[in-house]
Amino acid sequence: MEKRVTFKGWLLPLLLIAPQVAISAVFFFYPAGQAIWQSLFIPDPFGLSMQYVGLGNFEYLLSDPFYRQSFVTTAVFSTLVTLVSMVPALFLAVMADRLLKGAGVYRTLLIWPYAIAPAVAGVLWMFMFNTRVGVISWYLGQLGYDWNHVLNGGEAMGLVVVASAWGRISYNFLFFFAALQAVPRSVIEAAAIDGARFWRRFFTIVLPLLSPVTFFLLVVNVVYAFFETFGVIHTITSGGPQQSTTILVYKVFADGFVGQDLGSSAAQSVILLVVVGALTVVQFKYIEKRVHY
């Protein structure tokens, strides 16, 4: 789409666009280019020179069992975060939609966790499950279950999943609730008159009508789980135990800043770049589709 009416001149628009272009060039294109460039080299042990290794870093990464494990961890983590954040949100939204009064109050209350930073959410959940002082871990202990996410990889994964999904329940609830409110009442009532009970109406009418927003939320939540959960993992587990919660973004940080392995970290950045690119394409495809609805 283009404007038919435009202003004349070329100096003014160049000046207007200059700040954004400058900031993008310095803080975006140059670093992104650097990441690609560095991914082709390995520094010598003293950091004095760089040796060109072509795709060596990538070959090394893809054959590295820790890196492959990190891919699996990320897949498990993002699938679980997406499920744990979407199913309760849909459930709550369906309930709220059935209320004539008070839905707004519940919405105001449910919105809270969305505003809370993932890192702060991490601290809150880590506090509840802390092995020494945690309330929930203490009660679990009373029930005879010995909770220890510091040693147990499965429990660590469960905890970072729940802490990451927590704030997203609010977000998904808002979208599901808005979509449910937009479902035409007449269709549902027609089905009700025909004798379809609630669950039947839900699965045959409401759920199909929710499919665009559900697909949208799937993509957005996967992107969130991939890239925005660093704070949760860093505050609760620091990637452990035994790397059982080291997702890809965490590994870029751990290898680049803690391990100082710049070539490998840069190669990991490039691989993530490809992943984001693919997810963005999926998202845009979806937007295109939605425009034609």
Added chain:
Amino acid sequence: MARERTGMVERRGAGLWLTHLGMIAGVLVIFFPIWLAFVASTVTQPEIVRPPMPLWPGDQFLANYRAALLSGVNVPVATMLLNSFVMAMGIALGKIVISLLSAFAIVYFRFPGRTLFFWLIFLTLMLPVEVRIVPTYEVVAGFGMLNSYSGLIFPLIASATATFLFRQFFLTVPDELAEAARVDGARPMRFFLDILLPMSRTNIAALFVILFIYGWNQYLWPLLITTDPEMNTIVMGIRQMFPSGDDVADWPVIMATSILAMIPPVFVVISMQRLFVRGLVDSEK
């Protein structure tokens, strides 16, 4: 969202109460972590380290919050709050200003390189800072911007989400307005300031809410570039309050800090709920 509510398929009687009960249970479960943090911020350290801690607030509210705000652990939390505020405002306002200007240029002018710039800007949509973290750090270090507000702010406004939104909005503004302005001999910047900006008010406000929260909640970036505790932001500073090794964390102060860290974004979201929901739905479309 005015929809006729005939009440035919809504819950009534026992079903209605069950639905309310379900919603209340959901809200309680979701609120529990926040409640627990609040309780922990109002009791004494011994009450927490001898589990189980109480589930009802104690009488140490003032003492704990005073300790957090004025002395903290490494640095007073008041300082971290100020740093977070400057960073969040800088990111929100900075991004809005540069995006308004560039969207105006892209939509209302034809100039050499326009298409190229357009695509260059839009490529930045694709790459979160987490991905290009090491080289971005080197750039910022090269400029001597470690431990500075500009180092906290600039790398995070290099993304085109806001530009994209303003472009979409400007395209829906009727052509007649620009035409009339041109006939009246108004210069482009007059048109921008007197007509386009006032029309964009709601969009700007909605975007502000989203960007403020985005900026306030940043974690990884401030963690990397603020080595000086005086420059810590509150969200990353909480983690720095935990002792390394086997020392016992000062839980009441840490939890008071967590509550303080969530108040500004929660306040912004609740008080601007309508705008926020709208901004959210728009920016993800």
